[in-house]
Amino acid sequence: MKSITKHINRLYLDPNNYRFIDKPEYKKVPDRLMTIPSVQKRTRFLLTGKKNEYIQDLIASFKENGFLRLNQIQVRELPDDKFMVSEGNRRIATLKYLYEEWKEKGADIGKLTEASFKSVPAVLHSGESLIVMGLDHITGKRKWSPLSQAQFIDDLINEHQMIEDEICAALGISKTALRRARRSISLINRYKQGDYGDQFTSSMYSIFEEIIKRTEIKKWLNWNDVEMRPENLSNEERIFSWISKDENIEWNEAGEEISREIKEPIITKSAEIRELSKYISEPAAIDRMEAGQSITEGFVFSDAVGKSKFLSSLDNLKNNISTVFNFSEYMESEHFEDIKNLKAKIEKLLPQEDHHISPQTGLAPLFQENLSTRLSEITIRRYRKLQRLQIRHLNRINIFAGKNNSGKTSLLEAVYLLSQLNDINALIELERHRGKFGEMFHSRWLARNVNETLRISGKTGDAEVSVSFVPRQTTAQIDKSGYISSIVAEADIDGTALKSRAHLFSNKEPEIFYQKSSLLCHAALTSPYRYNEGLLRKAHAVAVRERSVDDIIRFIRETVDPSLNRIEMVNIEGENRFYVHTDTFDYSFDMTKYGEGVQRVFEIALLMSYCRNGILCIDEFESAIHKSLLVDFSRFVHQLSEHFNVQVFLTTHSKECIDAFIENQYKNEDITAFALRETAEGTVESKYVKGKRLEKLIEIINVDIRG
DSSP, rough: OOEEEEGGEEEEOOTTTTGGGGSSTTOOGGGGGGHHHHHHHHHHHHHHHHTTTTHHHHHHHHHOOOOOOSSEEEEEEETTTTTEEEEOOHHHHHHHHHHHHHHOOOOOTTTTOOHHSSSSSEEEEEEEHHHHHHHHIIIISOOOOHHHHHHHHHHHTTOOOOHHHHHHHHHHHHHHHHHEEEEEEEEHHHHSSSSSSSGOOGGGGGHHHHHHHHHHHHHHHTETTTTTTTOOOHHHHHHHTTTTTTEEEEEEETOOOOEEEEESSOOOOOHHHHHHHTTOOOHHHHHHHHHHHHHHHHHHHHHHHHHHHHHHHHHHHHHHHHHHHHHHGGGOOGGGGHHHHHHHHHHTTTTTTTTTOOOOSOOOOOOOOGGGGGGEEEEEEETTEEEEEEEOOSSSSEEEEEEEEEHHHHHHHHHHHHHHHTTHHHHHHHHHHHHHOOSSSOOHHHHHHHOEEEEEEEETEEEEEEEEEEEEEEOSSOOTTTTTEEEEEEEEETTTTEEEEEEEEEESOOOOEEEEEESOOEEEEEEOOOOHHHHHHHHHHHHHTTTTTHHHHHHHHHHHHEEEEEEEEEETTTTTEEEESSOSSSSEEEGGGGHHHHHHHHHHHHHHHHHHSEEEEEEEEETTHHHHHHHHHHHHHHHHHTTTTTEEEEEEOOOOHHHHHHTTTOHHHHHHEEEEEEESSSSSEEEEEEHHHHIIIIIIIITTTOO
């Protein structure tokens, strides 16, 4: 390296200093413009700050100690006896400031002298000096940011024609790290050239680096390592959109803007890229992530993630069982019950001889797009208070009104059981909710409540459908320890028989066996007194896939809270929760803190899309919903039921609820209202009014159909 001394005015600050790459205002300057005054002024501002706040330490040091030669000033030669500073720009900027202060204002410059400005020591730039710079700022103590380091490495190859092995040996870095840096810079440059380029900040470097690190994502991008670019340009644009803000603007026919929506990036952290890589090859999971604007949405919907969790849990189970065996000498009698319960649960995972465990195999759901296939009537025998109740003239929207304890909820449960046919789990889950049981179900409760045959039948189109639950004592060869009784579920769809059975025990969960199983249709039962996290998770997945979540959010925004931005499902310590984002707050919060009315609206609307071509049973429809919202919400539910071809059964003891469905003036012919009342003999009977007649009676006579 050749040593030289030059006047401070012959030394020019480098506008392409690697320190500047992190700054939003940085723009690469071509060589021919580097020395012009405006560029030098801007470069000096970046180095010193508006009020020299970035160089106060150097100003004090130079005045106190003079210009010490602790670190070399490295320069490269330009035409006309000019020199561009490669290393030491901050010190030269400080020296220029002090020179101007001394020359123009006669300011005190401490131990500096005129010679300090006339003969500034430097060394001419060479390949060796580049390496020294790299050692100082990449592997040394004065490290640049990761983005600056990567850009420097890329420049060594592209601008200084150094080869990979030479760089790795000189800087002490691996070839893997070198190539990762180059790939990251290449992808960043492509991003900057695209539609979202103005959004790039240095903090995003880790995201691009993580994209390049993930083999699954590189494969999805069809990455070409020779040309350092993706060949799948569609996927490249897609992933760029996930890390960027987007703006949707709606215009009217006159070309005027009527709405503007800013969508925040789906991905803001490198850790989210790692999560994305787990399901990047699953189109359904990716679609859900995009629709829900959340990495977690795709994660929940991913088959690969689910399988991975299962296998991981299975490995943990095997390891834990081995540990229990190894330390079994510490087992005491109080642990026997826990082990028996675990054994019972594990046995449920295994298929039994000549039986199927899955309740959703076999026949496809009976309901199709044809609206005539919905239930037209239902008969219930011996289900709770409903000893013999026949209801005809069922419609798309069926409202059941009545006083408390008139059998409204039991009727909804019966409709739901009919839709699930011989899936005996449906009966168990209803009883679990009724008895408010936790994880361990008390089978004696079920045995007491199903102590005689209950039967539910109905008609759908030209087909007849029925299901019976019959209590019995089994003759099968089973372990009778703790055995109470059995329940046999027998379903029939227009002559096709389906059968299953459950053995009830006092010391473990029921054992369930299927010979053949099917569903009448997709169905759900929702109540303000029940929270079914598993059902809502599945319903949310369907709503995201069907892209109906946006309609739900729009309805809430228009009728309840204009500040609502989005609602997303997030996983917090293994539990899925709905979190709300609004324009009012700069943070999200759990939906349970947002108001019961919005929760109820969101839940019912989600379940509507989940029950496409099926049945939705809604207990106490008006619960938590303000009466001022009932008309709009009833219309929204009616429209959703039509859009998704869902037959709705709902209960109420509020006349305002019935009024709302009529007052919304949306296809009143689709509505039938039933009054349930208890007779003197203790049985339940119903009467019905429908369509125009219902509208006329309510408007003119103000009939209270609640009985």
